[in-house]
Amino acid sequence: xxxxxxxxxxxxxxxxxxxxxxxxxxxxxxxxxxxxxxxxxxxxxxxxxxxxxxxxxxxxxxxxxxxxxxxxxxxxxxxxxxxxxxxxxxxxxxxxxxxxxxxxxxxxxxxxxxxxxxxxxxxxxxxxxxxxxxxxxxxxxxxxxxxxxxxxxxxxxxxxxxxxxxxxxxxxxxxxxxxxxxxxxxxxxxxxxxxxxxxxxxxxxxxxxxxxxxxxxxxxxxxxxxxxxxxxxxxxxxxxxxxxxxxxxxxxxxxxxxxxxxxxxxxxxxxxxxxxxxxxxxxxxxxxxxxxxxxxxxxxxxxxxxxxxxxxxxxxxxxxxxxxxxxxxxxxxxxxxxxxxxxxxxxxxxxxxxxxxxxxxxxxxxxxxxxxxxxxxxxxxxxxxxxxxxxxxxxxxxxxxxxxxxxxxxxxxxxxxxxxxxxxxxxxxxxxxxxxxxxxxxxxxxxxxxxxxxxxxxxxxxxxxxxxxxxxxxxxxxxxxxxxxxxxxxxxxxxxxxxxxxxxxxxxxxxxxxxxxxxxxxxxxxxxxxxxxxxxxxxxxxxxxxxxxxxxxxxxxxxxxxxxxxxxxxxxxxxxxxxxxxxxxxxxxxxxxxxxxxxxxxxxxxxxxxxxxxxxxxxxxxxxxxxxxxxxxxxxxxxxxxxxxxxxxxxxxxxxxxxxxxxxxxxx
Numbered sequence: 001x002x003x004x005x006x007x008x009x010x011x012x013x014x015x016x017x018x019x020x021x022x023x024x025x026x027x028x029x030x031x032x033x034x035x036x037x038x039x040x041x042x043x044x045x046x047x048x049x050x051x052x053x054x055x056x057x058x059x060x061x062x063x064x065x066x067x068x069x070x071x072x073x074x075x076x077x078x079x080x081x082x083x084x085x086x087x088x089x090x091x092x093x094x095x096x097x098x099x100x101x102x103x104x105x106x107x108x109x110x111x112x113x114x115x116x117x118x119x120x121x122x123x124x125x126x127x128x129x130x131x132x133x134x135x136x137x138x139x140x141x142x143x144x145x146x147x148x149x150x151x152x153x154x155x156x157x158x159x160x161x162x163x164x165x166x167x168x169x170x171x172x173x174x175x176x177x178x179x180x181x182x183x184x185x186x187x188x189x190x191x192x193x194x195x196x197x198x199x200x201x202x203x204x205x206x207x208x209x210x211x212x213x214x215x216x217x218x219x220x221x222x223x224x225x226x227x228x229x230x231x232x233x234x235x236x237x238x239x240x241x242x243x244x245x246x247x248x249x250x251x252x253x254x255x256x257x258x259x260x261x262x263x264x265x266x267x268x269x270x271x272x273x274x275x276x277x278x279x280x281x282x283x284x285x286x287x288x289x290x291x292x293x294x295x296x297x298x299x300x301x302x303x304x305x306x307x308x309x310x311x312x313x314x315x316x317x318x319x320x321x322x323x324x325x326x327x328x329x330x331x332x333x334x335x336x337x338x339x340x341x342x343x344x345x346x347x348x349x350x351x352x353x354x355x356x357x358x359x360x361x362x363x364x365x366x367x368x369x370x371x372x373x374x375x376x377x378x379x380x381x382x383x384x385x386x387x388x389x390x391x392x393x394x395x396x397x398x399x400x401x402x403x404x405x406x407x408x409x410x411x412x413x414x415x416x417x418x419x420x421x422x423x424x425x426x427x428x429x430x431x432x433x434x435x436x437x438x439x440x441x442x443x444x445x446x447x448x449x450x451x452x453x454x455x456x457x458x459x460x461x462x463x464x465x466x467x468x469x470x471x472x473x474x475x476x477x478x479x480x481x482x483x484x485x486x487x488x489x490x491x492x493x494x495x496x497x498x499x500x501x502x503x504x505x506x507x508x509x510x511x512x513x514x515x516x517x518x519x520x521x522x523x524x525x526x527x528x529x530x531x532x533x534x535x536x537x538x539x540x541x542x543x544x545x546x547x548x549x550x551x552x553x554x555x556x557x558x559x560x561x562x563x564x565x566x567x568x569x570x571x572x573x574x575x576x577x578x579x580x581x582x583x584x585x586x587x588x589x590x591x592x593x594x595x596x597x598x599x600x601x602x603x604x605x606x607x608x609x610x611x612x613x614x615x616x617x618x619x620x621x622x623x624x625x626x627x628x629x630x631x632x633x634x635x636x637x638x639x640x641x642x643x644x645x646x647x648x649x650x651x652x653x654x655x656x657x658x659x660x661x662x663x664x665x666x667x668x
Contacts (some may be wrong), residue, residue, distance in 0.1 A: 195427075197546060200422055207421055219260040220400070224656075228663070230262065231262070232263070232303070232666075235287075237304065237314055238268045239269050239308035239311050240521075241270070242275070245385070245578075246307050248552065250305075250332075255284070258282075258283065264285065273522075274550070278552065292321075303665055304330070306331045306351075308335065309334075309340040312347055319350055329351040331353070331355065333361075336574040338368070345368075345372055349375055350377075353381060355661060356380055358574060360594075361596060362382055365380070378664065381657070381660055383654060383657045384596075385649070386649050387584045390555070392651075394415055397642075399651075426514070428512060429510070433512070433562045433631075434560060435513050436558075436561040437514070438548075441524065444568060444569055446568055447567070448527070449613070449620070451545070452617050453620035453621040454545075454624065457628075458511060458541060511544060512546060516550065517548070517551070562631075564588070566590070566591035566597050567590075568597065568612075573591070574596055576600070580649045583645045586639065590608050590610070591608075591609055592616065607641065608623040
């Protein structure tokens with residue numbers, strides 16, 4: 001007879017593992033044909049595990065915690081699916097709606113029109129420029145993001161809002177888009193605009209067969225910088241997101257910290273500009289709040305780096321919230337005007353360290369501090385900016401992005417092809433000299449002085465052309481024109497495309513000017529109007545001016561140019577990152593003899609310098625004419641400038657200086 005044993009468990013219905021049937025309540029379990037279960041402590045533990053609800057709750061809590069961390073990790077690092085998180089609760093945030101609105105208005109290629117192109121100088125006048133206006137779209141998002149946008153659009157189609165809600169939504173989007181819009185009196189069509197061309201990001205990708213969107217991490221794994229930032233926490237404070245020097249430099253610093261294993265959070269004080277999509281693409285996490293939440297995030301950081309004198313208000317509030325917070329703040333000030341000093345002086349003596357870009361800026365700020373009796377906590381450190389790896393790579397300078405198939409020599413060949421392609425788009429000949437100036441359009445940058453100087457240079461060129469025709473008889477002029485198959489009068493000939501030199505007609509060297517950045521929200525409307533008014537009174541000058549939108553894809557522009565002008569006024573340019581970028585591309589640089597420019601540009605060696613203000617316009621005009629007449633000298637200046645950049649202003653030089661900042665700021 002088989003042994004019968006009563007189950008010690010509570011008399012409940014138990015499912016048999018053999019037959020799948022339930023044993024009647026209260027009946028003994030019969031172990032027929034099975035090995036009898038051994039008695040011992042193990043059996044009791046299993047029975048306790050089955051009967052205890054505490055274990056189940058612990059498992060449930062563990063699972064819930066894991067899911068929470070998983071969702072948080074996806075939100076922080078998975079940019080592709082971030083739109084799905086923004087739909088939490090069935091609602092979309094306003095900024096996502098704003099982006100989606102622009103997607104619907106795009107030209108059908110999936111590109112997103114950047115907000116800044118809706119500002120000044122966004123329209124082209126004349127029917128002949130209609131094709132050019134189609135190229136004003138500025139896109140900072142990956143083409144791969146199209147899938148996520150299509151997913152968002154499909155979800156919106158499933159649940160279409162009513163007419164009233166759609167109207168309300170549209171008004172909210174329009175209100176957000178117009179928060180920072182230019183002066184409504186700014187004419188959106190004007191015959192003096194000339195041509196608005198670019199950006200040329202897609203052309204870059206096609207010619208270079210490489211895209212910065214597909215780049216890998218650029219951290220030097222053997223550097224002291226990597227060793228110091230590994231596993232550290234940093235908070236970077238952006239004063240805005242415009243496509244100007246300070247925000248772009250801070251964005252690249254954040255990227256470098258991330259690639260070297262640091263944790264980075266960005267606090268953005270103003271969303272002006274078009275860099276938010278680029279921050280998302282680079283997986284730089286932005287703290288949504290610039291108050292309480294940002295303060296708590298900063299308190300947990302090893303170092304807070306503020307990227308502009310405009311960050312004064314946030315720094316002051318943070319130190320009031322956290323009195324010891326000044327000891328963890330390194331303030332990287334990139335401005336060099338008195339109004340910025342006056343804004344920053346209440347907290348200059350409370351932060352751990354000040355960082356400047358040039359010797360001249362450091363001396364100027366220390367002089368102001370002495371005048372105001374401000375005693376700093378430590379000696380300032382100078383950290384000049386550098387040419388980033390992407391631009392160095394296209395310029396043919398060895399960088400971390402080179403591969404066996406994309407060597408510096410190969411990239412030099414591709415850059416020459418890029419130059420020819422872009423100049424063809426701009427309508428330039430090989431003989432034309434393209435003078436470029438890329439910056440926000442406002443009085444301290446001196447674009448109006450540049451236009452006045454170019455007008456003087458063109459007037460001088462016209463007089464030269466008239467003098468060259470003196471002494472030539474009418475019969476000889478007609479003979480030369482017919483010989484070279486030219487139409488029109490001799491005056492039209494010398495003013496348009498050809499010139500007469502010792503009885504020989506040759507292709508005339510034209511002086512062209514490329515100005516950017518159209519659509520930047522740092523542009524000053526009144527100043528733009530003043531420039532347009534000046535162009536209206538100088539029609540011939542207007543024909544020589546080309547405009548280009550604000551963009552981070554500038555390698556194509558540097559490749560196409562011959563001369564770069566840094567015409568900053570006041571105390572001069574703080575440093576001028578565009579100056580060293582132009583030098584890296586072998587451009588001759590013409591700049592004002594003030595500020596950080598004279599530290600980078602050596603007169604008659606890497607470029608030419610001139611005085612500031614209208615008194616310097618004639619000097620600038622003479623310098624431009626000298627370079628126009630002497631292309632060999634342009635090349636010589638470019639070679640020397642590129643050599644200086646490779647010796648002093650590459651990424652490794654900048655981060656080597658940052659090591660000193662990190663050591664001094666993060667020590668106990």
